[in-house]
Amino acid sequence: MECQECHQRPATVHLTKVINGDKTEIHVCEQCAKEKGYGETSFSLNDLLSGLFNFDHATSISSGTAPASTQLAKQVQCPKCGLTYKEFARIGKFGCAECYKTFDEKLNPIFRRVHSGNTQHNGKIPKRAGGNLHLRKEIEQKKHELHQLIDREEFEEAAKVRDQIRKLEKQLDDEQGGDV
Amino acid sequence: MSLQNFMNEAISPWMKEEGPDSDIVLSSRIRLARNFAQVTFPIIAKEEELKPILDFFNQEYAHQSFKDYRNLELVEMSRLKPIEKRVLVEKHLISPHLAEHSDHSAALISENEQISVMINEEDHLRIQLYYPGFQLEQALQRASELDDWLEEKINYAFDEKRGYLTACPTNVGTGMRASVMMHLPALAMTQQVNRMIPAINQLGLVVRGIYGEGSEALGNIFQISNQITLGKSEEDIVEDLQSVVRQLVDQERKARETLMQRSGIQLEDRVFRSYGVLKNSRIIESKEAAKCLSDVRLGIDLGFIKNVSQNILNELMILTQPGFLQQYAQETLTPDQRDIRRASLIRERLQLEKK
Numbered sequence: 001m002e003c004q005e006c007h008q009r010p011a012t013v014h015l016t017k018v019i020n021g022d023k024t025e026i027h028v029c030e031q032c033a034k035e036k037g038y039g040e041t042s043f044s045l046n047d048l049l050s051g052l053f054n055f056d057h058a059t060s061i062s063s064g065t066a067p068a069s070t071q072l073a074k075q076v077q078c079p080k081c082g083l084t085y086k087e088f089a090r091i092g093k094f095g096c097a098e099c100y101k102t103f104d105e106k107l108n109p110i111f112r113r114v115h116s117g118n119t120q121h122n123g124k125i126p127k128r129a130g131g132n133l134h135l136r137k138e139i140e141q142k143k144h145e146l147h148q149l150i151d152r153e154e155f156e157e158a159a160k161v162r163d164q165i166r167k168l169e170k171q172l173d174d175e176q177g178g179d180v
Numbered sequence: 181m182s183l184q185n186f187m188n189e190a191i192s193p194w195m196k197e198e199g200p201d202s203d204i205v206l207s208s209r210i211r212l213a214r215n216f217a218q219v220t221f222p223i224i225a226k227e228e229e230l231k232p233i234l235d236f237f238n239q240e241y242a243h244q245s246f247k248d249y250r251n252l253e254l255v256e257m258s259r260l261k262p263i264e265k266r267v268l269v270e271k272h273l274i275s276p277h278l279a280e281h282s283d284h285s286a287a288l289i290s291e292n293e294q295i296s297v298m299i300n301e302e303d304h305l306r307i308q309l310y311y312p313g314f315q316l317e318q319a320l321q322r323a324s325e326l327d328d329w330l331e332e333k334i335n336y337a338f339d340e341k342r343g344y345l346t347a348c349p350t351n352v353g354t355g356m357r358a359s360v361m362m363h364l365p366a367l368a369m370t371q372q373v374n375r376m377i378p379a380i381n382q383l384g385l386v387v388r389g390i391y392g393e394g395s396e397a398l399g400n401i402f403q404i405s406n407q408i409t410l411g412k413s414e415e416d417i418v419e420d421l422q423s424v425v426r427q428l429v430d431q432e433r434k435a436r437e438t439l440m441q442r443s444g445i446q447l448e449d450r451v452f453r454s455y456g457v458l459k460n461s462r463i464i465e466s467k468e469a470a471k472c473l474s475d476v477r478l479g480i481d482l483g484f485i486k487n488v489s490q491n492i493l494n495e496l497m498i499l500t501q502p503g504f505l506q507q508y509a510q511e512t513l514t515p516d517q518r519d520i521r522r523a524s525l526i527r528e529r530l531q532l533e534k535k
Contacts, residue, residue, distance in 0.1 A: 012374065081220045093302075096220045097337035097345045100352075107342075107349075111410055114350050116384055118411020121343025123354040124324065126331050129217065129338040 005032035078102040132175050139168045185291075186255070187267050187507055190499035191491060192293035192310070198490075199313015203481045204429050206361040206401065206494055208316045209272075210323040213346045213355035214305040214330070215337040221347040222281070222300045230284040230300050237299055241288055246329050249290040257282035263512075266503030272310075277301055295326065302347050303355075305330070314425060316358055316418050324414070343410065353410030358418050360425050363493065365400040365478045366435035367428070373402070376428070384408045385424055399470035399497055404428075440482065451479030459530055463516075464523040469500050488530070496526060 003011045009029035016025050076085045083095035085103055094100065100107070111119045125133050142165045149158040195207065215221060219229055234256070242254035257265060257278060265279040273296045274287050281300070288297040298306040307330070309323040337345040344355035351357070367373045377387045386407050389397040404425060406417045439447050454475035457464070464472075477493035479485040498504060500522045506513050509521055 010374065081224060083224065091223070092349070093223050093347045094221060094345070094349070095224045095347075097215060097217055097339075100339060100342055100345050110349055111342075111352070115353070115408045115410035118353075118408065120341055120411060121339070121353045122411050123343060123356070123413040123417075124327075126336050126338050126344075127328060128331055129336040133340055 001027055003027065003029035003032055005029070076102060132172055135168060135172050135175070139165060139172065142168065186253075186271070186273065186289065186293065187264060190271070190504055191495040192271060192273075194292045194294040194310055195312055195494055196491065197312045199311060199315050201429055202313035202490070204362055204364070204432050205314035205425065206312075206363055208311045208314060208319045209359045209361075210307075210309050210316070210319040211357040211359070212305075212307040212323055212327055213303040213344065213351045213357075214307065214327070214334075215345060215347070216304045217335045217337040219304065221302075222285075222304060223302060223347055227283060233300060233304055234284045234286055237286065237288060240333055241297075241330075246290075246295070246326060249292070249295055251291065252295070253289050253291070255287050255289055257285045257287075263503055263506050266501075267507045270498055270501040270503045274298055275301060275306070278306075297326075297330070303351070305334075314360065314429070316360065316422055316425075320358065320414060320418050350407075351409050354412070354414050354417065356409055356414050356417060357405050358421050359403050359405035360421070362402050362404060362425070362428060362432075363400055363474065363477060364402055364428065364432050365474050366439050367432050368397070368400045369439065370435050372431070372435060373397075376431075380404065380424060383420065383424060385421060398467065399474040399493065401474075401493075401497070436478075436482065447482070448479075448484050451475050451482070451484050455479065455485060458526050460527070461523045463519045464526065465519055466500060466502075466522065469522055469526065470497060473497060492529070496529060499525060499529070 001011045003009050005028050009031065011027035012030055013028050013033040078095055078099045080098035081095035083099055085106065088094065088103060108119045142161055146158055146161045146165065149161060216233060219225065219233065222230060237254055241252060243251050245251060268274045269276050269279050273289060273293060275298065278285050278298050278301045285300040289295065294310050296308045307323060307326055309319050309326060311319040339345055343353040346352050346355050364373055380387055384407050386405050388403045406421055454472035458472045458476060473493050473496050476485060480488055480490055502518055505518050505521050513521060
């Protein structure tokens with residue numbers, strides 16, 4: 001398909017505009033899209049993100065009244081770096097690690113959209129900053145294993161795993177005790 | 181190793197080593213975003229907050245060694261001329277963002293340029309590690325070790341629920357972007373790439389041009405990377421990317437075979453015409469140069485052209501970028517002057533191969 005603006009390059013940007021129920025399709029190449037300002041929002045990640053952050057704001061306008069929580073969230077300010085939620089929504093970036101806690105309750109919908117429905121980390125745990133998370137994850141995993149073994153009636157194996165869990169839990173207790 | 185070495189050679193030492201599937205996969209890269217727990221992120225941090233991070237790197241990491249990577253060089257951006265920064269961007273050693281935000285920013289670079297840790301980029305740290313060819317697993321392993329080495333002295337911003345905390349919500353979790361640079365001339369020639377891109381996007385992967393976001397696929401070089409960083413482990417992300425890359429490699433090989441069978445002579449003609457253009461032109465734009473270089477590289481892979489090294493594509497693609505041309509000329513050049521310089525540089529380089 002060729003670009004409908006320059007009729008030279010192949011169309012690589014395909015947009016469907018729906019304005020008041022009128023649907024128009026646009027097929028242009030990247031250069032023409034930039035020149036004509038098509039898809040400005042779809043190209044700039046920032047705009048896209050801030051669009052996401054304001055999602056519940058947009059729906060609240062259409063329903064006439066803004067929920068109190070939204071109003072409140074807009075005034076929330078990070079105690080460490082001073083970034084407000086409004087500012088965060090505008091720049092699409094966090095100001096510091098503390099922002100994650102400050103805006104926590106607003107973040108799940110955002111992460112879900114950006115990361116295909118995921119909201120929780122499932123990867124590497126740093127050696128030091130992770131604290132005893134390694135240990136707790138391992139216990140969790142062993143417990144899961146234990147249940148599976150019991151389901152399969154492999155009791156001998158299960159007993160071994162149970163002992164491993166006890167050992168790990170003791171280790172965790174000792175470490176926590178050491179911290180206090 | 182001085183800054184001069186990073187500047188003079190277009191092709192990084194690690195690129196000269198041959199990797200698996202290097203006829204199609206030019207390089208594999210892992211990038212990890214990390215932050216200091218107690219410091220405001222660079223985008224809104226004040227100068228007096230960022231300077232200590234740079235000082236800390238000068239003290240703790242400059243001229244230190246990590247494994248076989250000896251005498252790591254800390255290159256401070258504020259000490260570089262604009263053209264020098266541009267050269268580092270063209271070599272993918274630093275990001276355009278780092279070049280633009282030069283106050284208190286730097287890059288910790290290994291002698292063979294395989295490692296580059298950017299300091300005070302969008303995040304406090306962007307750890308980058310390259311491998312030649314298709315070696316994502318090796319790159320991940322090594323990057324993770326480098327990450328551990330850095331963590332020994334740095335308190336990372338990490339949260340049990342959200343993982344590694346980053347300035348941009350698109351990087352949170354693993355903070356990892358895994359990517360490969362692929363040369364896909366046959367898939368591009370047969371118009372198959374454009375059909376594949378949407379399918380690849382649906383798998384949570386992104387396809388871009390050689391110089392990242394928004395850039396064109398100059399010389400039929402495509403960069404493919406993961407989009408999602410939260411909820412999946414590093415190993416799973418790499419595995420997903422690998423399986424797509426593996427399929428693309430197979431498809432490209434098939435397309436090359438088909439082209440050879442159905443229109444071998446046309447293909448040969450195209451390759452040698454492009455070779456002729458590169459050998460003889462006196463003025464050449466970067467776009468045309470990239471197209472011809474892609475053809476010539478394909479010609480080498482298919483055995484039409486002998487006695488020219490495979491690296492010619494990687495090397496000349498970088499060497500003929502505006503920054504490099506000007507660094508080479510040691511003066512600022514207008515676009516017209518660059519086109520002339522580019523042509524003569526390519527001719528010289530191909531002459532060199534003859535010997």
